[in-house]
Amino acid sequence: MSELPARSWTGLPVFPPGFRFGMATSAYQIEGAFDSDGKGPSIWDTFAARPGAIRHGEDGRVAIDHYHRYAEDVAHIAAAGTHDYRFSFSWPRVLPTGTGQVNKAGLDFYDRLVDSLLAAGVRPVPTLYHWDLPQALEDAGGWLSRDTSYALADLATVLADRLGDRVHDWITLNEMSVQTLYGYALTSHAPGRGLGFGALPAAHHQLLAHGLAVRALRAAGAATVGVAAQHFPVAAASEDPADREAAEIFATLTNWLFSDPILRGAYPESLAGLLPVHDGDLELISAPLDFYGVNYYEPTRIEAPRPGKDYGGVLEVDIPEGMPFSPVPVPAVERTDFGWAVVPDGLTEILTTLRKRYPALPQVVVTENGASFREPVHDARRIAYLDAHLRAVLSAISAGVDVRGYYVWSALDNFEWAAGYDERFGLIHVDRETLARTRKDSWHWFRSVIAAQPSS
Numbered sequence: 001m002s003e004l005p006a007r008s009w010t011g012l013p014v015f016p017p018g019f020r021f022g023m024a025t026s027a028y029q030i031e032g033a034f035d036s037d038g039k040g041p042s043i044w045d046t047f048a049a050r051p052g053a054i055r056h057g058e059d060g061r062v063a064i065d066h067y068h069r070y071a072e073d074v075a076h077i078a079a080a081g082t083h084d085y086r087f088s089f090s091w092p093r094v095l096p097t098g099t100g101q102v103n104k105a106g107l108d109f110y111d112r113l114v115d116s117l118l119a120a121g122v123r124p125v126p127t128l129y130h131w132d133l134p135q136a137l138e139d140a141g142g143w144l145s146r147d148t149s150y151a152l153a154d155l156a157t158v159l160a161d162r163l164g165d166r167v168h169d170w171i172t173l174n175e176m177s178v179q180t181l182y183g184y185a186l187t188s189h190a191p192g193r194g195l196g197f198g199a200l201p202a203a204h205h206q207l208l209a210h211g212l213a214v215r216a217l218r219a220a221g222a223a224t225v226g227v228a229a230q231h232f233p234v235a236a237a238s239e240d241p242a243d244r245e246a247a248e249i250f251a252t253l254t255n256w257l258f259s260d261p262i263l264r265g266a267y268p269e270s271l272a273g274l275l276p277v278h279d280g281d282l283e284l285i286s287a288p289l290d291f292y293g294v295n296y297y298e299p300t301r302i303e304a305p306r307p308g309k310d311y312g313g314v315l316e317v318d319i320p321e322g323m324p325f326s327p328v329p330v331p332a333v334e335r336t337d338f339g340w341a342v343v344p345d346g347l348t349e350i351l352t353t354l355r356k357r358y359p360a361l362p363q364v365v366v367t368e369n370g371a372s373f374r375e376p377v378h379d380a381r382r383i384a385y386l387d388a389h390l391r392a393v394l395s396a397i398s399a400g401v402d403v404r405g406y407y408v409w410s411a412l413d414n415f416e417w418a419a420g421y422d423e424r425f426g427l428i429h430v431d432r433e434t435l436a437r438t439r440k441d442s443w444h445w446f447r448s449v450i451a452a453q454p455s456s
């Protein structure tokens with residue numbers, strides 16, 4: 001690892017005392033060791049083998065080999081003064097077929113990871129589920145099956161029983177909206193089902209899994225429990241009532257379908273009849289949380305589809321014809337190398353919107369925010385991006401939103417799902433040939449930001 005000369009930054013953003021700075025990752029994106037020590041296959045192992053599914057035919061079999069290099073990775077994360085580290089468990093590493101027999105070696109890995117974080121002074125904030133469903137559960141129906149929700153609650157119990165003496169802060173699921181839309185409605189993420197509106201049960205069953213997991217974690221003595229939801233402002237492309245209606249439908253499907261049941265105990269009226277809800281489900285799903293995690297990347301702009309117009313390439317995925325909405329480009333002065341619009345105000349806007357929409361909104365943590373810029377080490381654009389988004393969080397705090405933390409996506413360059421390894425979100429560079437880790441300028445900057453806070 002080569003070390004850069006120390007640099008000092010001035011005018012860094014300053015947060016209220018106690019604000020938590022973190023870094024985030026997820027299991028499939030970093031661990032590799034896809035079949036080591038008893039791990040079972042996940043839907044991402046299967047999906048990545050599908051021709052054309054992932055850019056350049058890449059996959060997560062080795063990823064960045066965090067499974068074997070976790071000690072070095074923890075050292076980098078801790079050396080920045082990071083308060084919290086958000087990672088996720090690979091479900092098929094712990095329960096190779098999703099239920100039943102625990103894989104001791106898999107559980108031992110997370111035990112070692114947690115111990116090394118704690119020894120380095122970093123608080124572990126694990127996510128139970130970040131998209132890598134055991135393939136055996138997918139074969140039995142995946143998130144279209146209600147049984148999968150109960151299986152996740154059992155996973156929560158296994159993990160809390162083993163780690164709950166040292167892990168006190170838990171996140172249930174990551175971005176149920178993205179897995180539903182990209183994985184079940186479309187075909188761009190695992191499991192690539194392409195069901196259109198037939199994907200709606202996957203939304204409900206993930207939400208039910210969230211509710212059941214909250215109950216299981218609390219029963220096991222968890223101190224704080226939250227969820228990580230993707231949210232973004234949705235604007236209509238014009239004042240035309242058809243565009244406004246299209247934007248409203250899109251916002252409902254991508255934002256409110258997931259947050260309304262959690263934060264106000266009811267589905268949006270327009271969708272309520274379409275979800276397989278049983279008595280008592282909404283009570284479970286809306287059980288009070290200690291914090292609500294918001295993942296933010298970019299806003300969306302929507303119009304009513306114009307016949308004959310080509311909408312290709314606006315979102316990372318193409319929305320099939322026949323849907324009542326079409327994403328159009330967001331006006332932005334800058335884009336990341338992934339093509340995502342850089343709009344820091346969108347973060348302030350979504351946080352204040354959530355605050356207004358939900359009187360019961362608990363404390364908020366920005367559980368993901370970051371950008372793909374491909375420069376290896378001198379990543380001034382990432383520093384500017386993160387600085388602007390931290391200031392957007394400060395604006396939301398001034399406007400009355402109780403934001404208590406901010407986690408950068410990501411600690412390390414990693415496997416960016418269908419985009420493979422081209423997109424680089426890390427504060428720490430990972431060489432694709434040697435897998436050597438190098439701290440980027442943004443890592444040094446982030447360390448300075450943390451050090452500049454009134455009390456850590």
Ligand code: FCB
Nearest residue numbers: 026174175178409416417
């Ligand atoms: C989010 C995912 C995360 C990462 C970032 C860039 O939607 O939760 O795993 O891929 O996007």
